Amino acid sequence: MFDDISVFFWMEIMSKRVNNWISEEHEMSDGDYKIIRTSQSGDVYQIHVWVSNEGKMYRRSLRTKHLETAKEKGKQEYIKIMSLVNNGKQVFSDDVTTVVNRFIQYRQSDVDTGLIVKGRLTTIHTHLKHMLNYLHGDMRVSDIHRGTFKEYYKFRKTESNNTVNDDTVRQEHSSIRQWWKYVYDTGLTSMTPDQLEFQKFKRERLQNDVRRDTFTEEEYKKFYTSMRTYCSKKESKTDKEYYNREILRNYTLILSNTGMRTGELDQLKWGDLLDYRETMFHGKISEIVKIRVRKETSKVRKTRDLFCRESKYFHRISEISKFKGNDDFVFCHYDGNVITTRQKSEFWNSVIKLSGIKTTGRKLSFYSLRHYFVTQRWKSGVQLRDIANSCGTSVHQLEKTYYHIDEETMINTVMYDQRLKGKHE
Numbered sequence: 410m411f412d413d414i415s416v417f418f419w420m421e422i423m424s425k426r427v428n429n430w431i432s433e434e435h436e437m438s439d440g441d442y443k444i445i446r447t448s449q450s451g452d453v454y455q456i457h458v459w460v461s462n463e464g465k466m467y468r469r470s471l472r473t474k475h476l477e478t479a480k481e482k483g484k485q486e487y488i489k490i491m492s493l494v495n496n497g498k499q500v501f502s503d504d505v506t507t508v509v510n511r512f513i514q515y516r517q518s519d520v521d522t523g524l525i526v527k528g529r530l531t532t533i534h535t536h537l538k539h540m541l542n543y544l545h546g547d548m549r550v551s552d553i554h555r556g557t558f559k560e561y562y563k564f565r566k567t568e569s570n571n572t573v574n575d576d577t578v579r580q581e582h583s584s585i586r587q588w589w590k591y592v593y594d595t596g597l598t599s600m601t602p603d604q605l606e607f608q609k610f611k612r613e614r615l616q617n618d619v620r621r622d623t624f625t626e627e628e629y630k631k632f633y634t635s636m637r638t639y640c641s642k643k644e645s646k647t648d649k650e651y652y653n654r655e656i657l658r659n660y661t662l663i664l665s666n667t668g669m670r671t672g673e674l675d676q677l678k679w680g681d682l683l684d685y686r687e688t689m690f691h692g693k694i695s696e697i698v699k700i701r702v703r704k705e706t707s708k709v710r711k712t713r714d715l716f717c718r719e720s721k722y723f724h725r726i727s728e729i730s731k732f733k734g735n736d737d738f739v740f741c742h743y744d745g746n747v748i749t750t751r752q753k754s755e756f757w758n759s760v761i762k763l764s765g766i767k768t769t770g771r772k773l774s775f776y777s778l779r780h781y782f783v784t785q786r787w788k789s790g791v792q793l794r795d796i797a798n799s800c801g802t803s804v805h806q807l808e809k810t811y812y813h814i815d816e817e818t819m820i821n822t823v824m825y826d827q828r829l830k831g832k833h834e
Contacts, residue, residue, distance in 0.1 A: 435476075437483060444471070444483045454479035456486050460500045467500055498596040502550035509537050512591045523705045528672035536584035539565060550597050555604045558585065562608040574622060574772055582607045622772045623780035628764075629665070635764035636661065649743040652729055657748065657756045659722040660740050664775060667700065667717045668782035668800040671775050675747065676706040680735030685720050696720040707801055715799045783807065 433446040442458040452474045458467040467490060471482045493500050502508075513534055519525045543564045544557070565573050565581070586602040593601055624632060638644060640658040645651035664674060677700070684699040698720045704712040717723070727733060732745050741747055753775065761773060779800070786796050787807075797804045 435480070437480065438487065442483065442487045444476075444479050454483070456483040458487060458490055460490070460494065462494060463499065463501055465501055493599060496596075496599070498599055500551075502597050504547050504549055505544050505553075506541055506546040508550055508592060508597065509541060509588065512588050513537075515591060524710065526672050526676075526706060526708060528675070529708060532580075533584045533587065536581040537588055539568075539581055540585050540588075542568065550592060553598070553600075555600060555606050558582075558605055558607050561585075572770070572772065576622075577772070622774075623777045623784060624766075624773070626785075628766050629781060631764045631766055632760065633662065633665075636760045639760050639763055652743045653752070654756065655729060656726060656740055656742065657753065659726050660748070660753075661775070661778065662719070663717055663722050664778040665781055666719055666722070667715060668779050668786075668796070669700075669702070669715070670708055670779065670801070671753075672708065673702050673706050673801075675738075675740065676703075677739045678735065679733055679737055679739055682723060682739075683714070698723055702801065709801055711801065713798070713801050 430447055430449075431445050432448050435444040437444055442456060445455050445457055446452060447455065450470070454471045454473055454476065456467075456469055456471055456479075459465075460467050469486065471479045471486070473479050473482065490500055492498075513530070516525070516530050516533065520527050520530050540561075543561055544553075561582075562578055565578050585607075586605060589598075589600075589602045589605060592598050636658050640651070640654040642651050645654060660674065663669070664671065667674075681701045681703065682698055683701050685696055686699070687694055687696050695718060698717045700715050700717060702713050702715065704710050707713065723739070726739060730739075730741075732738070732741055738747055742752070757775060761768060766773070783796055783800065787793070793804045793807055797807055800807075
C-alpha cells in the first residue's frame with residue numbers, strides 16, 4: 410500500500426504530465442467545460458467536457474486555430490451535449506453491432522408475446538446484417554448522421570452484383586428505421602428515424618421488380634410439370650426422399666392457390682383446416698378447403714379465414730403423413746420435424762433448374778407464388794377487396810404493388826369495348 414508521501418509525489422508527477430500535455434487552457438461557463446490546445450494538436454483547439462452521469466471526459470476537436478471561433482463553436486458543442494444529458498440521452502455510444510444485438514434481443518420479447526412472428530424477426534435480422542456490412546461493425550452509433558445511408562442503395566446493388574431488387578432494399582430501409590427508432594427511444598441519439606435520408610424509389614421500378622419476380626403463365630406451367638417429375642417415385646432414391654419431396658410439392662401448390670405467406674403456411678396445423686365442402690363453379694363440382702390463419706402466425710397479427718380451391722393437395726399429404734393430429738403441423742418431414750429454410754431452398758433450386766426457367770436478373774422464390782396468385786386473380790376480374798381479404802393485406806398495398814396489372818386491365822377493357830364497337834359498325 411502507498412503511504413501518504415508516495416501518493417503526494419505520484420499526484421504531482423501526473424499533474425506535471427497533464428500540464429506539459431496541455432499548452433493552452435480556457436475555462437468556460439464557470440468551469441463547466443474547457444477550450445484547450447495540446448502539444449500534439451498542432452495549435453487546433455479542442456473542447457473538454459466532463460460528463461458526470463457517464464463518468465467520462467468528452468473530447469472533440471473544434472477544427473480551428475482561432476480562439477474566438479473556438480469559443481463560439483465550443484459553446485454550441487456544449488449546448489448540444491447538455492441537451493442530450495438533460496433529455497436523458499447518452500453522450501457516449503456503443504458500436505453499431507452491439508446495439509443491433511440488443512435490438513434483436515428486445516424484439517425477441519415481441520416474438521415471445523406474439524406481437525410478431527419468428528420469421529419476421531429473422532427477416533429483420535437479415536436486413537440489419539446488410540446494414541452492418543455497410544457501416545462496418547465497429548462504427549459508433551454517435552457517428553451516424555442524417556446522410557449516412559444515402560449511399561446504402563448503391564452499396565447493396567454493388568454488393569449483390571445488381572441482383573437485389575428495389576423492393577428488397579426498400580424493406581431493408583424500413584428495418585433500419587425500426588432499429589433507429591430503438592436507438593432514439595433508448596436515448597442513444599437525438600436524431601429521429603424520419604431524419605434519416607435514404608434514396609427514394611420510383612414506383613415504376615418497384616412494379617418492374619414484381620413483374621420480374623413472378624411467373625408468367627407459361628413459366629408456371631413449366632414449373633409445376635417439372636415439379637411433378639422431380640417428386641415422382643421414379644426420381645426419388647428412397648421412401649423418405651419421396652415423402653419429403655411430395656410434402657414440398659403440395660406445399661408449393663397450396664401457396665400458388667391460396668396466396669398465403671410462407672410463414673403462415675409453415676405454421677399451419679391440421680386443426681386449422683376448418684371445413685371441406687363441395688361447390689359448383691362453371692358447371693363443375695369441386696371440393697374446396699376452408700383454412701384459418703391464426704393471428705399468432707399472421708404477419709399482420711389478425712386471424713382470417715380463406716379458401717383453397719383444391720382440397721386434393723391436403724388429401725395427398727394426409728395419405729402419406731404420419732402426423733395428423735389437430736396440433737401437428739401439416740408440413741413436416743418424414744421424421745416429424747418442421748421443414749427448414751435450407752431444405753425448402755434446395756427443393757426450389759432443383760425444380761427451377763429442371764424447369765429451365767431463366768432466372769438471370771430475377772429473384773424467383775416461394776414468395777413469387779403469392780405474386781402469381783394475386784396477378785392471376787386480378788386478371789380474372791376478382792375484386793381487389795376480396796383478394797386483399799384473402800391474402801391478409803390492404804387494398805392500398807395491392808394497388809401500390811400491382812399497379813402495372815391495373816394498367817393492363819384498363820387497356821384490355823378499352824380494347825374489348827373497341828372490338829365490340831367494331832362489330833356493330
